[in-house]
Amino acid sequence: MFPQLMKRHWLTVGAVLLSLFLFGLIYTSQGGIFVVTLVDWYTFFPSTAVFGILECIVVGWCYGTKRLHEDALTMWGKRIPRAMVISFKFVCPLFLVVICCYSFYSYRPPKYGDYIYPTWATAVGWLISVSSLLPLPTVFIWTVYNTQGATVKELSVSIRKEYAVRCCSSVSLTAVSGKSLPQTVESGKPKRQIIPMEETKLEVLEGMMRAQNDFVDVERRT
Known part of the structure; x- marks a missing residue:
């Protein structure tokens, strides 16, 4: 939130500690x-x-x-x-x-x-x-x-965008973790499809980016 203070981290921490120390001396007085x-x-x-x-x-x-x-x-x-x-x-x-x-x-x-x-x-x-x-x-x-935008309504739109991206990422995490996905039919028998982690990292990232871009386009049209 305050990147200027992070540039001099030691100075900020020192000022806070010194002020708390001086304020704490009041409690030790008569x-x-x-x-x-x-x-x-x-x-x-x-x-x-x-x-x-x-x-x-x-x-x-x-x-x-x-x-x-x-x-x-x-x-x-x-x-x-x-x-x-x-x-x-x-x-x-x-x-x-x-x-x-x-x-x-x-x-x-x-x-x-x-x-x-x-x-x-x-x-x-x-x-x-x-x-x-x-x-x-x-x-x-x-x-x-x-926040970019002139109204609180535009702020709520940006919050909805972030939520949509997070929902997409939560669905994608299921694939990355290697957990079971929707059933597929193979040889006449239903079988759960397990996608290995290493093979899906790139696909998951690409899908997340596409979903985010599509959502932004829809918001712009509306």
């Missing part, structure tokens, strides 16, 4: 326990629940269970259990929404022992909580901005 309590109070709320809900929605509804089943078949040769599909489509989002709502309902201002944090410290805590959520919309906007 008032470090108050900073630890403030950060611990707001770090996981509500970002953990929000990220969990978004992951369930994206995987279960946006990406779709059908594509997930195809990915599982390609990688492991097995389908995802129905109980797991129901869990991350309905059960997990429901429980996470309940937990998130209850967390907001039972929210109390931070305190350490008898010490109650001032208003400005509470505001800093909320900034810490929001900062963990900012990367998600930031990366989304950055990706849309740097």
Whole structure:
């Protein structure tokens, strides 16, 4: 995403480590326990629940269970259990929404022992909580901005193209792995055709390229 930073990898890593080291010195100071309590109070709320809900929605509804089943078949040769599909489509989002709502309902201002944090410290805590959520919309906007095309619709078209190419590659992987293909009739008896790996590499790559080019041509006509 940031090729300029990769050119000076050691400098980037050094800057990150140095900043984390200097920030960590605050925790070792005399008032470090108050900073630890403030950060611990707001770090996981509500970002953990929000990220969990978004992951369930994206995987279960946006990406779709059908594509997930195809990915599982390609990688492991097995389908995802129905109980797991129901869990991350309905059960997990429901429980996470309940937990998130209850967390907001039972929210109390931070305190350490008898010490109650001032208003400005509470505001800093909320900034810490929001900062963990900012990367998600930031990366989304950055990706849309740097993707060719002027609309989100064109971005969805490019996503469909990538999915079509991946579906083609998943079918081709069956041939490359040497697994059984559709039955052929030889000498009056059905026989499964097994294609050796070395003989099919070039054909698989050529077929993938042809399928990708055909799909792009169809999208251009429409």
